[in-house]
Amino acid sequence: MSDTHAHSVAFVRKEQIPQSPPPARQTGASKWLRENLFSNWVNTLLTILAAWAIYLILSAILPWIFNGVWNASSLSECREILAGKTGACFAVLTERWNQLLFGFKYPPELYWRPILCFFLMLVAVAPVLFFDLPRKMLLFTAVFPFVAFYLIWGGPILTPIVALLGCAAGYVIFDRYGKESFAAGFFGGIVGAFVVWIIGGLVVDLVRPENPMMTPVPSRDLGGFMLNMMLGVTCVSLSIPLGIVLALGRQSDMPLIKGICVVFIEFIRGVPLITLLFVASVMLAYFFPPDSTVDLFLRVVIMITMFSSAYIAEVIRGGLAALPKGQYEAADSLGLDYPQAMRLIILPQALKISIPGIVNVAVGLFKDTTLVSVISMFDLIGMIRGPILASTEWNGVYWELLGFAAFLFFVVCYGISQYSQWLERRLATDHR
C-alpha cells in the first residue's frame, strides 16, 4: 500500500516544513494595533477621536510649558522675555516659592523648622505605612507630634515636654493596670495624664523663659501648602482613633451610647464641611469660656477632625459589619471580655478590611483642607487667590499658579491612593 502510494504520487515530503513566522498582520505591533485600536469601525473612529483630542491638548500645553520663563520679577517682564510667543510665566513660582509653601507671614529665617519637621514626618510615618521597617521606629512616631509642635510653633521647650510626659504617664498606667481591667487602666491612664499636665502646666508658667531658644510663631502666621499638610496630617491622625470609638459606639447594644453616636455621625455627614468651618470661624468661640482665646487653627482642627471622624466611623462600621459573626462568637467562647475581644480579634480584622476606605477618606480630607481658604485662612489656595494674584507684579498669572497647586495636590493624593492599592494587595491574605 505504502509502496504503491509512493510510486503513484509525484512528490512525497520526507522532512517537516520549517516553522514559518506568523502572518505579518497576526504578530507584533500590527496585531496589537488591530486588536486594541482598530478592531472595528467604531473603535477606529474612537481611536482617531481620542488621538485628535490628545493632540489638541498636548499641542496647546507643551509649547506653553517648554517656552516657560523661570526668571523674571513680574508678569510684564515675563511678557517682554517671551516677546509674543506662547509660554508660561513660571517665574511666579520661583519668586513666590516660599510664600506658596509657608505663607506670607512665617518668619523667613525660621523656614528650616517646617522643612526639618516635614522630613521628620516622613521618618515618623514610614513605620506606620511599611510594616517591614523595624518596629523600634514607632517610638519616634510616638514622640514626633511633640517634636513637630515644638518645631513649628516654637516657644518654651517645657510645653511639649510636659505634654509628652503626660501622655507617657497615661500610657504607663494603662500598661500596668490595663491587663487586669481595661476600664481601670483606661480611666486611670486619663487621670494620670491630666495630673501630670496640670502640675506641669504650673511648672511651665513658673519657669517661662524671657527668650525661649525657639522663637514662638503664632498660628495665624502659618500658611501656604504647609498649612494644608498640617491640617491634613493632624486631622487624619486624630480622627482615626475617634472614628474607631464612634464606630464601636454605633455597634453597641446600649441604646443611649448608640443614639449619641448615630446622631453625631449622621449630623456631621449631613452638612457640608463649609458650614462646619463657618462654625469654627464665627460660632465656636461662643462655646468656649469667655476669657479663653482658642486660636482659629485649633478651632478648624477641631471641626475638621469631627468631620473626618464621622466618615471614618462609617468606613470602620462597614469593616465591622463585614466580619463573619463567627469571629464575635469565637471571641466570646474563648472567654474574652469586650475590650480584649475588640483589641485582639475584631478590630485587627475589621481595620484591615477598612484600610482602602480610610485611605479614601484621608485623601478626600486632604483635598478638603483647601476649603479653609473660604474662611480667610491663607493656605495654598488662599495664598494664590489672595496675596499673590492681588499683587501688582503677578496680577493675571492664573494658570501657572493654579496648575502648580493642582500638581502638588495630584502628586500627594495620587501617591496615597497608589500606596493604598499596594497595601490592599499586600494584605490580601484571607479567604475573601
Add this chain to the structure above:
Amino acid sequence: MTTITDPPKGQFRVSMLLSDTRYRSLTFQAIALFVLIVAIAYLASNLVRNLEAAGLNISYEFLGNPAGYDINQTLIPYDSQSPHLRAAWVGILNTLLVAFLACMTATVFGVVAGVLRLSNNWLISKLMAVYVEIFRNIPVLIWIIIIFTIMTAVLPSPRAFRGDDPTSTMVLGSMAFTNRGVYIPGPQLGNPLFASVALNWVLVLLFLVGSWFGSHALSKWAHAKQEETGELPTTWYYTLAIWIVPAGILLTIMGLHWQIPELKGFNFSGGIKIGGPLIALWFALSIYTGAFIAENVRAGIQAISKGQTEAASSLGLRPGRVMSLVVLPQALRVIIPPLISQYLNITKNSSLAIAVGYADVTATLGGITLNQTGRAIECVLLLMLFYLTISLSISAVMNVYNNSVKLKER
C-alpha cells in the same frame, strides 16, 4: 442532676454595677448621660455668658428685615428690599438648581467614562483612566476656580462682539460666550391665551403624565403580545411618538418660539443668561463628581461575573437583551447606592459656590446675611438645618431603594 443554676437573686451589691454584665451597661449609660448633660450644660452656660457679654440674644426676627443686597442670579422675584428670608429662599433654589444640573451632567460624564474605561480600545480606556485619576486627585475647589478663571479671564467681553468686524462671533449665531456669562436662546410663548405661567406648567405636566401612562400601556401591551405569541413587537418608535407628538402639538398651540440674545448697549439682552459662577460651579462639580461616578459604574459592571453573561447568551438572548435583562439590573444594584451618595456629595459641594460668588444658600444666608446682621449662630444653624433636611431625605430615598432591590434570601 443539673449543673446550671440561676444566678443568685437578691443580694444586690454596689460592686455588681461594674462586675455584673446585667447592670454594667446601665452603669455605663448612666455615666455617659451624666457626661453628656455636664458637657451640654457647660457649653450652654459658656454660650449664655458670651452672648450676654456681647449684648446679643438668639432671635430669628432679622429674617423679616430688608436684606439690602442684590443677587445677580435669581429664580424667583427678588430685590434688595426683600427680607432676608426671601434671600435665603433665593439661595436655596439656586443651590437646588446647580445641584440638579450638576447631578444630570455628572451622571452622563460618569457613565460614559466608566463604560469607555472598560472598552477594548486601549487608547480610549487609558484616556479615561487618566481623566478619572486627574479629576479625582485634585481638589474640587481648584477645579471650580480654574473653570471660573476660564469664564472670566479667557472668554471675550461683550464689546468684542460689537462692530462691523467683531473679534468674536456668536456660536451658531444664537449663543454668546462672554466673560459676563453665557447667553443662550430662551423659550417664549407667543399665544396670548397662555399668559399664566402656573397654568402652563400644569398643562405641560398633565401632558407628560399622559404620555407616561400611554407609553406604559404600550409596553404592557407589547409584553402581553410576547407572552401570547413569543414575538416581542418593535415599539420604540411608537413610544417616541407618544412622548413627542402631544408635547409638540401643545407647544405649537402655545406659540413657542426662541428669543435669541442680542447685543444692546454694553451687554447682551434677551434669551437666558447663565452667569459665569453658575457655569463654573456646574461644570466643575460635574467633571469632578463624574470621575467618581465613572469608578462606581466600572465597579458595578465588573461586579457582574462573566458567567452571568455567558449563561444569558447560552439561553439564546441577543447581546442587547443580555445587557438589559441580565447585566444591567444586577449592575444597577451595585451602582445606584454609591451614585446617590455622589448626588449627596454634589449637593454638599455646591456650598463651594461661595468661592466664586454664586448666590447659593451658603453665600446668601451663611455669607452676606450673616455678615450684615452678625447673627452667626442663627444663620449657621439654619444653614445646617437645610443641608441636613436634604441629606436625610436623600438617604431615606436610598434606604427605600436598597430595601426594594435587596437580594431576597430565603
